[in-house]
Amino acid sequence: MEAFVMEREDMARVREMPAWSSVFNDGMADFWVGEVLWQQPMSEYTTYRVGGPAQAMVFPCGIRELASLLDGVCRLDIPWRVIGGGSNILVSDKGLEGVTIVLTKGFSAKTIVHEVDDHVLVKVETGCSLASFVNWCVEHGLTGMEFAVGIPGSIGGAMVMNAGAFGGEISKVLGSVTLMNSQGEVVEKEACRMNYTYRNWGEERGQIALEGLFALRRGDSQAIRTSCRKLLKKRQTHQPKGPSCGSFFRNPPGAETAGYLIEKAGLKGTRVGGAEISKIHANFLINRGNASARDLVRLMELVQNEVEQKFGVFLEPEVKLLGFEPG
Ligand SMILES: Cc1cc2nc3c(=O)[nH]c(=O)nc-3n(C[C@H](O)[C@H](O)[C@H](O)COP(=O)(O)OP(=O)(O)OC[C@H]3O[C@@H](n4cnc5c(N)ncnc54)[C@H](O)[C@@H]3O)c2cc1C
Incomplete structure (x- = not known):
C-alpha cells in the first residue's frame, strides 16, 4: 500500500501533538493513503469562523476509502468525528483531537433514479451542498426542496440535523437514508422508520449519512424559481449577515420561540x-x-x-x- 507523504512543515506540527498521536502516525499508513492535513484551523471550516486546530483532517472520496479509514481509527482507538459544511458546529478554541473526517470533497452526485407520472426519486450523496441541490431541482423543474433555499451546509448535515425552514423540513421529503456504521457496514433505512424529530435524526452517535433518497415531484420550473426567490428574500430581510450558525437555540416546546x-x-x-x-x-x-x-x-x-x-x-x-x- 502506498504510504502518504508528509511535508516537513507538517512533521514540525506533528511533533507538537500529544503522545498517543505517534500511534496514529505510525498506524495510519496501513489504512489511509489519501492526503492528511495536520493542525488545520477549524475557523476555516466553520461558518462561525472560530475554533482551534483539528489535529488531523482527511477528505475521503469513496465508500471503501471511508470504511477502511473507520476500521483503522477504531482499531487504534483514535477519536474521530464527521463534519459537513461546518454551518451548525461551534468548535472549541482548543480544537479537535484525533481525526476529523470531512465529507464535502467527494460524495457529491445527484441522480434521478426513478420517475413515475410526476413523482421523481432523486439520490443525493452526502457531500453535495444543499444550495447546489436546491439549484439543481430548480433547473430540473422539481418541486419539494424550495423550503431549503438559503440554508448552508451539506446534504449529510441537513439529513442529520433535519434542517428545515418555512414549514418544511428534510425528513418530510426524504424517502430513505443510506448509513455507514463505525464498523464500515452500510444499510439503507426508510426515513419513516427512523426517529426523525425537530432538528434531530434520532440515530446513534457514530452513524454516518452517506446518501439520501428524496421524493420530489415534477413542477413548473419558473414557479419553483419564483418561490425560491421569495423565500430567499424573506430570509435575507430577517437574518443578520455576520458569521453565525443560524439559530443558536432549539425552539422550546410551546408557542414561544x-x-x-x-x-x-x-x-x-x-x-x-x-x-x-x-x-x-x-x-x-x-x-x-x-x-x-x-x-x-x-x-x-x-x-x-x-x-x-x-x-x-x-x-x-x-x-x-x-x-x-x-x-
Ligand atoms: C446563516 C445560516 C442560516 C441557517 N439557517 C438554517 C435554517 O433555516 N434551518 C436549519 O435547519 N438550519 C439552518 N442553519 C444551520 C445549518 O446550516 C444546518 O443545520 C445544516 O443542515 C448543517 O449542515 P452542515 O453540512 O453544515 O453540517 P455540520 O455543521 O458540518 O454538522 C452538523 C452536525 O451533523 C454531523 N454531520 C455532518 N455531516 C454528517 C454525515 N454525513 N454523517 C453523520 N453526521 C454528520 C456533524 O458531526 C455535526 O454533529 C443555518 C446556518 C447558518 C450559518
Whole structure:
C-alpha cells in the first residue's frame, strides 16, 4: 500500500501533538493513503469562523476509502468525528483531537433514479451542498426542496440535523437514508422508520449519512424559481449577515420561540467579547469578527441563565458544540 507523504512543515506540527498521536502516525499508513492535513484551523471550516486546530483532517472520496479509514481509527482507538459544511458546529478554541473526517470533497452526485407520472426519486450523496441541490431541482423543474433555499451546509448535515425552514423540513421529503456504521457496514433505512424529530435524526452517535433518497415531484420550473426567490428574500430581510450558525437555540416546546424569549428578556445586542446577540434576530449569536469560541459559549450561558430566570425555560443549543469538556 502506498504510504502518504508528509511535508516537513507538517512533521514540525506533528511533533507538537500529544503522545498517543505517534500511534496514529505510525498506524495510519496501513489504512489511509489519501492526503492528511495536520493542525488545520477549524475557523476555516466553520461558518462561525472560530475554533482551534483539528489535529488531523482527511477528505475521503469513496465508500471503501471511508470504511477502511473507520476500521483503522477504531482499531487504534483514535477519536474521530464527521463534519459537513461546518454551518451548525461551534468548535472549541482548543480544537479537535484525533481525526476529523470531512465529507464535502467527494460524495457529491445527484441522480434521478426513478420517475413515475410526476413523482421523481432523486439520490443525493452526502457531500453535495444543499444550495447546489436546491439549484439543481430548480433547473430540473422539481418541486419539494424550495423550503431549503438559503440554508448552508451539506446534504449529510441537513439529513442529520433535519434542517428545515418555512414549514418544511428534510425528513418530510426524504424517502430513505443510506448509513455507514463505525464498523464500515452500510444499510439503507426508510426515513419513516427512523426517529426523525425537530432538528434531530434520532440515530446513534457514530452513524454516518452517506446518501439520501428524496421524493420530489415534477413542477413548473419558473414557479419553483419564483418561490425560491421569495423565500430567499424573506430570509435575507430577517437574518443578520455576520458569521453565525443560524439559530443558536432549539425552539422550546410551546408557542414561544427561542428568539422571542431572548428578545423579551431584553438581551438583543448583548455582547461578550467579540460575540453578540444579533439586533436583527435574537436567536442568532454572531461573531463580530474577533470572537473566540469561549466568548460564544459565555454568551450562550448568559442567555440560558437569563431566560431560565425570567421565564423558567431552559434553552438547549441547536448548534453542536465540538471539542469542549463535557459539562
Ligand atoms: C446563516 C445560516 C442560516 C441557517 N439557517 C438554517 C435554517 O433555516 N434551518 C436549519 O435547519 N438550519 C439552518 N442553519 C444551520 C445549518 O446550516 C444546518 O443545520 C445544516 O443542515 C448543517 O449542515 P452542515 O453540512 O453544515 O453540517 P455540520 O455543521 O458540518 O454538522 C452538523 C452536525 O451533523 C454531523 N454531520 C455532518 N455531516 C454528517 C454525515 N454525513 N454523517 C453523520 N453526521 C454528520 C456533524 O458531526 C455535526 O454533529 C443555518 C446556518 C447558518 C450559518
